Amino acid sequence: MEDVARVAGVSRALVSIVYRDAPGASEATRARVLAAGSELGYRPDHRARLLGRTRTRLLGVTFDVQAPFHGDLVEALYSAAEAAGYDLALSAVAPSRQESRAVQSLLDYRCEALVLLGPQLSPSALTALTESQPVIVVGRKVKATGVDVVRTDDMAGSRLAVEHLLSLGHRSILHIDGGKSSGAAERRTGYRNAMRHAGLSPLVQTGGRTEAEGADAAKTFLNDAPPATAVTLFNDRLATGFLDTIRQSLRVPQDLSVVGYDNTTISRLSHISLTTIAQNTAALAAETIAKAHTRLTDAPTAPTPPIPPTLVPRSTTSPPAS
Amino acid sequence: MEDVARVAGVSRALVSIVYRDAPGASEATRARVLAAGSELGYRPDHRARLLGRTRTRLLGVTFDVQAPFHGDLVEALYSAAEAAGYDLALSAVAPSRQESRAVQSLLDYRCEALVLLGPQLSPSALTALTESQPVIVVGRKVKATGVDVVRTDDMAGSRLAVEHLLSLGHRSILHIDGGKSSGAAERRTGYRNAMRHAGLSPLVQTGGRTEAEGADAAKTFLNDAPPATAVTLFNDRLATGFLDTIRQSLRVPQDLSVVGYDNTTISRLSHISLTTIAQNTAALAAETIAKAHTRLTDAPTAPTPPIPPTLVPRSTTSPPAS
């Protein structure tokens, strides 16, 4: 910085002004400083820059390195953060790297706020974190005091799935649920409500959350032979396993329409091409950054309603055979 | 820090010594300082700490947020880096966030070295980066001066696949290749060499890299009906699509054994359970950190041989029907 100042014939402070895009430098000088800077290959040291400032505008994000959905979210967070003038510090969670560890390392970097994607930490641990900075939990419905939650409206998601099938002409729609998995209750309720609202009686079969459970569910389905022309499943993994097995006996979508949930990478694969429910990552990200920003500037944030997901129609749904 | 010093009744320098685990403090004082620190909830500011030091011991890592393999690598890098006393700064690459952008942000944090996972940057761009700090490319075979490369031995991987099938008793083994995809040539050559070495004649069918191409390859295979009892494919995606279609006509592994490549998440799914070749992430990570360390301490590094992958036997391979 000193060098740039010398070459441009100005003070260090002026160089700082120019690189911060702050007012207080003439156009001519600005150009001269920038020229000197690029000649010397100068880049401001980000850490030193933050040191002297009260606001670091740094948001710490923990994410699961294995979850494709977290990947999508991180991407969306980058643009949302940039738009709001924030910077992101990533810290990965993995089997060999605990969430608490990931959080600690973010704390060392003096992040202004913590954004936790699908955290497994206990409510009390989350509340404890709140003492030093705002905490925003994304994608998990936690009840922890002082913690902001941004998540998808799973009830609405199930409703979308049912409505999509109704609009195609289906009347007998089965839901294969997620049992006790997190979010399963809400999706099941959403399905039930949507069915009742349409004057139809809900029909729920026990499922699970893995491909293997999906395959089992398919066997049960074939065995019981319920009068369903369409099935909505708890998630894409379950749906994939279900599809794999069911296709040995039935044609999809001609004999049976299938809707998943999550829009995972697998569901997008051309040979699976599963109709599914997608979380709105852009909206989730924007909401997250907005929440962080409010907490950091104003007073407390009001809880906001969950974000509606969208339907992604692919090749596993069609009108029922007449 | 000031506060901790005051409470413990020592100087700031002593607090620094204690928190750095540096020699020069008596056990009694050390305990007293630590007690004062935890009472006040003190954590050293990581950025400030690095500022005053010549060595930051910070390694910048770019990774693709969508690639599961990068997730595995990042995890392995964390432990390898920790063992060597380095810290990691992550920067994600995504469709909306270019690699150059990810690299720039790492540069702002004054990383000592750059670790790029499967970078798409041109060799010249990579070499340019070398000017400011060591650059280590992981998983991609690039020829760029001054850039260290750490990657998997794909020839050995193909050999493993072939040897596995040979040991099961197969003699007619077909390779469905990746065409012009990166790494495809090496895997094809590895297959050819292994076959010739066993005194068998190689047989290659054109494939691709996606599930759809795999499905096409399966149709071609069924049509041509080559006398193969086993197939090795360019990668897991191709293999998945291939399996999906082939299973409608043949039993796997009874009628046909199938080996993929990459050990992707998909291949691990219970209902697919694909025998495949896994890259050794721990070894790749260790090698990467070692390379970075050598560059940062000693003189130039000697190019090291690619790292041998391992075979992951699952349910798509068995002895051929007699």
Add this chain to the structure above:
DNA sequence: AACATTTACTAGAGCGCTCTAGTCACGAGC
């Protein structure tokens, strides 16, 4: 013409650490 305001710039303290060069006391060695 006298004063106020604005614009362009600088000096220097401060951010939270580390690190070098000390000081001081205590015991060993001659």
Add this chain to the structure above:
DNA sequence: GCTCGTGACTAGAGCGCTCTAGTAAATGTT
């Protein structure tokens, strides 16, 4: 009894920035 280590500790500069307070000149106002 004197020097010489050595271990425990401190003072203060410095890392690369930002930011407040201030100066000096140009412009506006009556």
